[in-house]
Amino acid sequence: MTIPQAAPPRRIARFREEIDRAIASVLGGGTYILGQSVADFEAAFATSAGLPHGIGVASGTEALALALRALGIGPGDEVIAPALTFAGTAQAILQCGALPRLVDVDPVTRCIDPTAVSAAIGPRTAAILPVHLFGHAADMPALMAIAERRGLAVVEDCAQSHGAHLDGRPLGSFGHAAAYSFYPTKNLGCVGDGGAILTRDAALAERLRALRQYGFSSPERVCEGLGFNSRLDEIQAAILLALLPHLNAGNAERRAIAVRYRESLSLPGLALPPDATGSIYHQFAITHPERDRLMRHLAEAGIGTAVHYAPGLHRHPAFQEATAGALPVTDALAATLLSLPIQPEIAAEAPEAVADALRTFAPEAQA
Numbered sequence: 001m002t003i004p005q006a007a008p009p010r011r012i013a014r015f016r017e018e019i020d021r022a023i024a025s026v027l028g029g030g031t032y033i034l035g036q037s038v039a040d041f042e043a044a045f046a047t048s049a050g051l052p053h054g055i056g057v058a059s060g061t062e063a064l065a066l067a068l069r070a071l072g073i074g075p076g077d078e079v080i081a082p083a084l085t086f087a088g089t090a091q092a093i094l095q096c097g098a099l100p101r102l103v104d105v106d107p108v109t110r111c112i113d114p115t116a117v118s119a120a121i122g123p124r125t126a127a128i129l130p131v132h133l134f135g136h137a138a139d140m141p142a143l144m145a146i147a148e149r150r151g152l153a154v155v156e157d158c159a160q161s162h163g164a165h166l167d168g169r170p171l172g173s174f175g176h177a178a179a180y181s182f183y184p185t186k187n188l189g190c191v192g193d194g195g196a197i198l199t200r201d202a203a204l205a206e207r208l209r210a211l212r213q214y215g216f217s218s219p220e221r222v223c224e225g226l227g228f229n230s231r232l233d234e235i236q237a238a239i240l241l242a243l244l245p246h247l248n249a250g251n252a253e254r255r256a257i258a259v260r261y262r263e264s265l266s267l268p269g270l271a272l273p274p275d276a277t278g279s280i281y282h283q284f285a286i287t288h289p290e291r292d293r294l295m296r297h298l299a300e301a302g303i304g305t306a307v308h309y310a311p312g313l314h315r316h317p318a319f320q321e322a323t324a325g326a327l328p329v330t331d332a333l334a335a336t337l338l339s340l341p342i343q344p345e346i347a348a349e350a351p352e353a354v355a356d357a358l359r360t361f362a363p364e365a366q367a
Contacts, residue, residue: 002302003341003350008184010345012191015243022238034213034231037238042196044244048163049170049178051198053205056232057212060159060181063195064092066230067177068127070207071153073098077126081157082112083312083323083330085131088181089157090313090322093129101125102314102323104330109274110285110337111138113329118146127153132161132171134308134339135187135254135282136274140166140174147175155179158198162188163251165278172198177208182240185343187254187282188247190236253344254281257351261340264355283308287336294361295338301357303350304341310334 012019026037038056046054057063075097081089083102090100103116112130128147130138147154154175164171172178182194199205210217215227258281262272271287288294295305312330314323341350
């Protein structure tokens with residue numbers, strides 16, 4: 001592809017000197033597991049989101065699963081989550097022994113619909129797991145009001161919303177805990193798997209630090225209960241610490257590219273993503289009724305795209321018991337969403353290139 005949909009190595013190359021110094025520091029220091037780089041990154045990342053506690057873990061999915069476990073979610077419980085998201089969201093619920101209760105999303109934000117959440121609450125409901133899809137905010141004030149009325153835990157899935165805000169408040173700071181992924185394609189990504197949990201609750205943070213390392217609660221390494229081996233790698237933490245100061249600038253670059261897309265793109269049937277001040281555009285996902293043909297047309301023009309996510313989770317065999325009834329908005333979006341290039345290192349010419357390609361697609365779409 002002349003313009004790939006995503007290319008994490010290009011971001012690494014952009015900041016290679018800082019990353020090389022960070023890696024060399026870890027190698028020279030001799031501590032490779034839960035050392036100073038992890039501690040420094042946990043503190044810096046939590047501060048960036050306005051929260052006091054950060055816990056580095058092995059992946060975004062494990063961040064979700066550990067956060068739910070630390071909040072007491074387990075067998076017999078149900079956790080309400082959107083059907084339009086990556087499979088890891090629902091897998092994390094299953095890994096706790098709980099059952100996902102998948103509901104529909106709002107057609108504008110593409111995030112979990114608070115009205116659907118209210119309708120899905122039952123006697124086994126223990127938590128709500130909103131996903132800030134593509135870097136856009138779920139309606140956290142409405143969701144927190146529901147949770148407070150019903151005594152439910154809230155874990156924000158912030159895997160795609162590093163540095164995003166809602167009404168000036170950082171996403172991740174609304175719920176009881178927030179889970180992040182540092183998969184290489186994320187706005188803040190490392191060169192492997194990595195994740196973190198942020199919270200304002202000191203006791204919850206203490207439980208999480210034990211859960212991520214075998215249930216150890218003291219330097220003597222005595223297991224006080226169930227635990228796992230889910231630690232953020234020291235080298236990955238050092239890389240993230242080097243990249244974190246560039247996060248806000250990178251998000252601003254994404255927002256600028258999104259503005260150019262909005263100014264450039266025109267095609268019958270094409271709909272753009274929500275336009276909100278605090279969004280950080282992990283993806284710039286359009287919709288079109290002939291999504292698959294448009295995807296092929298853009299590929300022929302040298303423009304990479306991706307589908308996030310199809311089918312909806314309620315149509316995955318692993319989650320067949322997770323929902324009852326139709327989820328029409330999720331089905332419609334899963335059939336029509338198409339993510340365009342938005343990563344700053346590759347998308348400098350993307351808005352105009354996509355606009356040029358759409359001009360040749362439109363007559364065919366109307367034929």
